Amino acid sequence: MKFFLLPLLFAAMTLTACEDNDNNSNATQTNPHNNNGTSEQTSVPAQQNTEHNQNDEVTMLAKIDDIAINVQWEDNEAVNALKNLVKTSTITVQMSQYGDFEQVGPLGQSLPHQDEQITTKLGDIVLYAGNQISIFFAPNTYRYTRLGKITDKTDEELKALLDKDNVTLTLSKDAIHTQTDPTATQKKPLVAYFSVTHHTQAIAEHISNHTGATLYEIVPDTPYTDEDINYGDKNSRTSIEQNDPNARPAIAFDMDNIEQYDPIYLGYPIWWAEAPKIMYTFLENASIKEGTTIVPFCTSGSSGIGSSAILLQQAAPNANWLEGQRFAIGASSSTVANWVDSLNL
Numbered sequence: 001m002k003f004f005l006l007p008l009l010f011a012a013m014t015l016t017a018c019e020d021n022d023n024n025s026n027a028t029q030t031n032p033h034n035n036n037g038t039s040e041q042t043s044v045p046a047q048q049n050t051e052h053n054q055n056d057e058v059t060m061l062a063k064i065d066d067i068a069i070n071v072q073w074e075d076n077e078a079v080n081a082l083k084n085l086v087k088t089s090t091i092t093v094q095m096s097q098y099g100d101f102e103q104v105g106p107l108g109q110s111l112p113h114q115d116e117q118i119t120t121k122l123g124d125i126v127l128y129a130g131n132q133i134s135i136f137f138a139p140n141t142y143r144y145t146r147l148g149k150i151t152d153k154t155d156e157e158l159k160a161l162l163d164k165d166n167v168t169l170t171l172s173k174d175a176i177h178t179q180t181d182p183t184a185t186q187k188k189p190l191v192a193y194f195s196v197t198h199h200t201q202a203i204a205e206h207i208s209n210h211t212g213a214t215l216y217e218i219v220p221d222t223p224y225t226d227e228d229i230n231y232g233d234k235n236s237r238t239s240i241e242q243n244d245p246n247a248r249p250a251i252a253f254d255m256d257n258i259e260q261y262d263p264i265y266l267g268y269p270i271w272w273a274e275a276p277k278i279m280y281t282f283l284e285n286a287s288i289k290e291g292t293t294i295v296p297f298c299t300s301g302s303s304g305i306g307s308s309a310i311l312l313q314q315a316a317p318n319a320n321w322l323e324g325q326r327f328a329i330g331a332s333s334s335t336v337a338n339w340v341d342s343l344n345l
């Protein structure tokens with residue numbers, strides 16, 4: 001394929017963001033603190049959660065100090081028990097730093113737990129010893145029960161938030177979003193993508209086939225010709241657009257009722273390590289509802305997703321952006337399906 005004619009150019013580009021997902025090379029096996037946490041332990045048995053299956057209807061809000069954090073909660077007994085607790089009262093956990101990798105504090109209750117040996121990533125929230133909550137700003141390997149992970153903070157933001165002596169974690173029920181009506185509106189997934197040579201389109205179709213998501217192609221008003229996408233020509237249309245911070249190529253057809261969709265899988269090709277400018281046109285004009293989850297994905301010859309997705313966030317700052325994923329050209333449907341499943345959306 002022709003982009004391999006410029007291997008040195010693309011090899012020099014960042015290959016970090018998605019590959020970082022599994023970068024635990026600094027992880028250490030550390031035996032955590034022996035803080036019993038609280039003098040009076042009560043226990044929340046698993047059975048409490050089976051009396052009715054309505055915990056999915058509780059949206060549990062989390063704050064570290066006064067900062068709201070977006071958490072993707074696990075679907076397990078420990079989280080169900082936590083949701084039961086926040087139904088009746090707000091939980092406050094006074095945390096302190098331990099071992100240069102976590103904030104940890106007593107819950108004051110024991111929750112059902114199935115500890116397993118895991119290596120944590122930045123932003124992971126776990127239950128330690130059944131009765132303490134830990135939030136990580138560096139990796140550690142030990143036996144924990146996963147509770148969730150923070151999805152809306154960069155590594156730097158997590159360190160700024162957590163690498164201090166003490167923090168307070170607050171968990172509360174979201175009164176507005178708690179659904180008691182079983183007929184409440186179902187969320188619909190959308191795959192919105194831009195693709196010139198159809199590689200990103202193929203991934204978009206895999207996602208749609210796997211999730212049943214509606215497909216929406218971001219079609220440029222003026223289609224890109226072969227000359228336009230000639231990255232060897234510094235006067236080609238793509239060269240000029242990508243070098244112009246204000247370029248916003250027009251889109252042929254708007255997406256109707258986009259506010260009804262959540263999550264939005266957002267796909268694009270990497271152009272010189274960035275997202276094509278038409279992605280900014282789309283995000284700036286679409287009426288995406290506040291808090292909508294956006295999951296970026298891209299295809300490229302060799303570059304990683306790099307900072308392309310982080311830069312796109314400026315165009316829809318009120319959305320809940322998840323970490324992006326780069327796919328190789330021709331990635332299989334099972335590779336894509338495994339990634340979608342790992343998101344637990």
Ligand SMILES: Cc1cc2nc3c(=O)[nH]c(=O)nc-3n(C[C@H](O)[C@H](O)[C@H](O)COP(=O)(O)O)c2cc1C
Nearest residue numbers: 195196197198199200269270272273300301302303
């Ligand atoms: C203008 C242009 C710039 C590109 N820049 C990069 C790049 O920086 N890194 C890379 O690995 N691939 C680059 N590519 C290759 C595309 O990212 C890759 O072919 C992608 O899969 C195309 O997606 P599409 O078929 O959906 O349009 C570039 C391609 C074009 C046309």
